[in-house]
Amino acid sequence: DARVTQTPRDKVTEMGQEVTMRCQPILGHNTVFWYRQTMMQGLELLAYFRNRAPLDDSGMPKDRFSAEMPDATLATLKIQPSEPRDSAVYFCASGLGTGAMETQYFGPGTRLLVL
Amino acid sequence: ELKVEQNPLFLSMQEGKNYTIYCNYSTTSDRLYWYRQDPGKSLESLFVLLSNGAVKQEGRLMASLDTKARLSTLHITAAVHDLSATYFCAVDMVGNQFYFGTGTSLTVIP
Numbered sequence: 001d002a003r004v005t006q007t008p009r010d011k012v013t014e015m016g017q018e019v020t021m022r023c024q025p026i027l028g029h030n031t032v033f034w035y036r037q038t039m040m041q042g043l044e045l046l047a048y049f050r051n052r053a054p055l056d057d058s059g060m061p062k063d064r065f066s067a068e069m070p071d072a073t074l075a076t077l078k079i080q081p082s083e084p085r086d087s088a089v090y091f092c093a094s095g096l097g098t099g100a101m102e103t104q105y106f107g108p109g110t111r112l113l114v115l
Numbered sequence: 116e117l118k119v120e121q122n123p124l125f126l127s128m129q130e131g132k133n134y135t136i137y138c139n140y141s142t143t144s145d146r147l148y149w150y151r152q153d154p155g156k157s158l159e160s161l162f163v164l165l166s167n168g169a170v171k172q173e174g175r176l177m178a179s180l181d182t183k184a185r186l187s188t189l190h191i192t193a194a195v196h197d198l199s200a201t202y203f204c205a206v207d208m209v210g211n212q213f214y215f216g217t218g219t220s221l222t223v224i225p
Contacts, residue, residue, distance in 0.1 A: 033213070043203065043215040056212060091157060103148055104213065106158040 002026045004107035006092050012113045018080040021110045023092030024073055031097035032075045033104060034067055038088045046090075049075065050097055082114045117142050119206050121216035128194050129224050136219045138187040138204035146207035147187045149178050151200045152218070158203065162189075194223045 005024045013019055025032050033048040047057035047067040057067060064083070069075045079086055089111050093104040118141040128134050138147070149161040162171045164180035164187060171178050175198065177190045187204055204216045 042217055045213065045215075048212065093158075103160040103163050105160065106150075108157050 002105075004092055004094050004105050006090075006107035006110050008110060009108060010111045010113075012115065013082055014115050015083055016081040017114075018078065019082045019086075019112060019114075021077045021090055021092075021112075023075040023077070023094075023107055025075065025092070025094030026105055027073070029094035029096050029105070030072075031095045031104075032069060033093040033095075034075070034077050035091040035093065036088045037091060037109075043091075046077070082112075084114045087112055087114050117206070117208065117214050119204065119214050119216040121202075121204060121219050123219060124217060125220050125222075127222045127224060128191075130195055131193050133193065134191050136189040136191070136202055136221075138189070138216050140185050140187075140206045140214075142185075142206075142208070143182075144185075144206045144208055145180075145182045147180050148205045148207065148213070149187070149189055150203045150205065152203065153200050161202075191221075196223045196225060199223045 004026055007022045011019060030051050034046040036044045036046055044059055046059045048055055049069050052069040052072060064079055066078045089109045091109045092107040095104045120139045122137050145166055147164045150158040151161050152158045162178040164178060167182040169180045175192045180187045189202060199222050201218045201220045203218045205213045207213055
């Protein structure tokens with residue numbers, strides 16, 4: 001049963017610290033998305049990759065957020081320095097994008113709390 | 116600016132009743148997706164609608180897409196408690212960039 005995995009599942013950190021979240025997409029999927037979910041803003045697209053290349057990261061605060069795909073099996077989202085307003089659930093999703101995407105498969109999420 | 120609006124935002128319905136959730140979007144797209152999210156959980160794919168007039172059904176849920184009206188509906192038939200969750204629609208724009216609706220929180224009351 002192929003699934004998207006994310007680590008860590010929960011993270012509590014202090015303001016100013018670096019946070020790195022990791023995602024392993026489903027094998028064979030060529031598109032990876034990062035979302036942030038909060039009560040106030042709902043689901044926001046932060047960035048997405050196609051064949052490891054970043055296609056759009058306009059949803060990310062550029063001064064503190066960065067997203068990379070070092071290889072096809074790993075995507076990372078880094079926040080440095082973290083701020084309390086970054087507290088949210090961060091979801092990674094993957095899909096097979098060849099024209100009309102069938103769907104996105106979501107990981108379990110990383111629940112981040114910045115104190 | 117692309118907008119994806121769902122209504123209602125909150126829905127409380129009795130078991131056995133029927134209801135429809137609406138998803139309106141503001142720009143051209145012929146690909147729409149429905150997801151379910153249980154409290155504290157991730158999103159689960161329900162339906163993929165890839166053309167005008169597409170209709171998909173699974174159990175007590177049926178989704179349809181009218182691309183001319185830029186409208187998708189999620190119809191619930193004879194609701195049961197297990198359907199209580201938040202339902203999101205998402206529109207796939209150019210380059211497979213998904214825009215999610217605000218979500219509809221459904222509570223089915225025994």
